[in-house]
Amino acid sequence: MISFANAKINIGLNIVGKRADGYHLLESVFYPFPLYDIIEIISTESATKATLEITGLHLPVEDNNLCLKAYHLLAERFSLPPVHIHLHKQIPFGAGLGGGSSDGAFVLKMLNEKFNIGLSALQLEEEAAKLGADCPFFMQNKPLYAEGIGTDFSPISIDLSDKFLVLVKPEISIATAEAYQHVKPNSSNDDLREVLQLPVQDWKFYVKNDFEEGIFEIYPIIRKIKLALYAAGALYASMSGSGSAVYGIFPKPVDLTTLKGLGEVYYPKEI
């Protein structure tokens, strides 16, 4: 069984509070982004435990890989045979694109189907939340308004299908937990739901990502990328999640030459 696990971007990210356990409360829109990891799951009846092989981007195989964690989460409750998972990694990590989380969510979905476990969509979302705050989104995998720690969803109508998205990932990778250590709850932002109803060219005045200020101070190249996207004609540009990737939303096809040397550029045909 093979699946294509997509990335996400965050449109707006307001940190609005902090829980007693240290997790932050936020408001953000999660939007699927067409950049994919490829996951294959093969039954290995003769093996004694689940195995993982990673090709593509260099990521060492470790027990904390969300593909293996997803397998073990279900294997604890349901008697699953060992499997071999082949992850072809294409989504950059430490980028705020939710690639690892997407892998975890897709492995849960695949195992549920492959072994007829019978978990409902809601139960899969609950299991995904045990893997990480970004995982549950990938169960519904459509533009959603997120609150709480990023796992309470409600519908929002945002359609960028007539726009062109460009993503730039600098060489720097940022660990999410570390990024949260540098961010403070901020009550001065505009209501995200309301400002996202404005035309996209007005978002730059009102739609903020609260991680940017702290991260830009540590890594000025990320601010530079955002400015370069605006200089190239973006209607709106922002770091995704806790970074380091930055996306730009353009009204028409983009001349990518001005972005050369800033990082890896991803320019999907459709969004």
Ligand SMILES: C[C@](O)(CO)[C@H](O)COP(=O)(O)OP(=O)(O)OC[C@H]1O[C@@H](n2ccc(N)nc2=O)[C@H](O)[C@@H]1O
């Ligand atoms: C920045 C975002 O990507 C925005 O979508 C997410 O909030 C990050 O979600 P994630 O990578 O799935 O995060 P997790 O793996 O659950 O948590 C990693 C670490 O980030 C911090 N964390 C995460 C989510 C959250 N709402 N508040 C937090 O403070 C916690 O210190 C946690 O130990």
Ligand SMILES: Nc1ncnc2c1ncn2[C@@H]1O[C@H](COP(=O)(O)OP(=O)(O)OP(=O)(O)O)[C@@H](O)[C@H]1O
């Ligand atoms: N399947 C996976 N793909 C990528 N990273 C993974 C995976 N499983 C575990 N990880 C670990 O997660 C780290 C990246 O997570 P981090 O939260 O810092 O970045 P991110 O870009 O926000 O991505 P994500 O939301 O995919 O975790 C990697 O360095 C790696 O140690």
